[in-house]
Amino acid sequence: MDSFSANLPDRLRERLKQPLPDLRSCSEFVPELCYGRHEAPPAHDAKRAAVLLLLYPEQSDWRLPLTLRPETMQSHAGQVSFPGGVIEPGETAEQAAIRECREELGDTGERTEILGQLSPAYVFGSNFLVTPCVAWTPKRPDFIPNPAEVANLLEPSVVDLLDARHRGCHMMERRSVTFQVPHITYDNHRIWGATSLMLGQFLMLLADR
Numbered sequence: 001m002d003s004f005s006a007n008l009p010d011r012l013r014e015r016l017k018q019p020l021p022d023l024r025s026c027s028e029f030v031p032e033l034c035y036g037r038h039e040a041p042p043a044h045d046a047k048r049a050a051v052l053l054l055l056y057p058e059q060s061d062w063r064l065p066l067t068l069r070p071e072t073m074q075s076h077a078g079q080v081s082f083p084g085g086v087i088e089p090g091e092t093a094e095q096a097a098i099r100e101c102r103e104e105l106g107d108t109g110e111r112t113e114i115l116g117q118l119s120p121a122y123v124f125g126s127n128f129l130v131t132p133c134v135a136w137t138p139k140r141p142d143f144i145p146n147p148a149e150v151a152n153l154l155e156p157s158v159v160d161l162l163d164a165r166h167r168g169c170h171m172m173e174r175r176s177v178t179f180q181v182p183h184i185t186y187d188n189h190r191i192w193g194a195t196s197l198m199l200g201q202f203l204m205l206l207a208d209r
Contacts, residue, residue, distance in 0.1 A: 005158075008062055009055065009115060009136040012205065016116025016134060021204045028167075029182055029200030042122045042129040049128045051084030052097035053118075053202055055136040056109060061157040065105060065143065068152035068189060080154065080191045082132070082198070093117065093131040105153065106144030109137030118201050123194045132198045156186040161203055 055062045071078045085100035087093055094114045101108050118132040145153045160166060166185045170192075171178055183190040184199065191199060 013115045020119050029196040046127050046129045048087040050093040050097040050131045051082035052101040053134045056140045058140050061159050063155045063157050066154040067150045070151040080189050081195050094133050097133040104146050104149045107141040109141035112137045
């Protein structure tokens with residue numbers, strides 16, 4: 001692991017204290033026809049949620065867990081997402097992100113430390129205002145995915161995600177309108193939508209090195 005990678009948690013902790021890249025600068029990760037709604041003020045009845053970007057070292061690199069949602073889920077079925085969910089009354093975004101990750105994946109590892117937050121993203125399709133929380137743990141957690149919430153566990157490395165060869169686009173149709181959707185590929189899965197947007201902002205921070 002090179003000197004930058006070895007110090008990645010410290011560098012991210014300091015970088016997350018500084019102004020973040022504007023979500024509009026992550027437009028390469030946003031589907032057509034969104035018209036900036038991810039960074040727009042949320043609806044008055046938007047539900048608050050949090051997700052966890054959990055870094056851990058493995059095989060001379062840093063990895064983070066992503067989940068493939070079961071096709072039976074009511075929202076975002078079959079999509080790749082970060083572990084996370086609704087912020088319960090009395091919880092902080094960080095507490096909710098860690099709790100939800102443990103509920104979905106069974107563990108977040110030893111000495112899990114929150115490094116900071118990315119910009120909240122408004123997921124207008126499901127009316128959620130999502131706060132991405134960045135954390136790290138010194139060794140890979142003992143993941144035991146909950147089959148009710150996780151169809152598959154993906155563990156891409158930071159190198160995989162930064163590699164431009166894993167970027168692409170596909171076409172989707174909604175209400176008889178066809179539009180282009182950018183994605184990041186990993187293990188034959190497409191990461192797109194709000195997850196791609198949040199991941200894109202995170203990758204921009206890494207590229208700041």
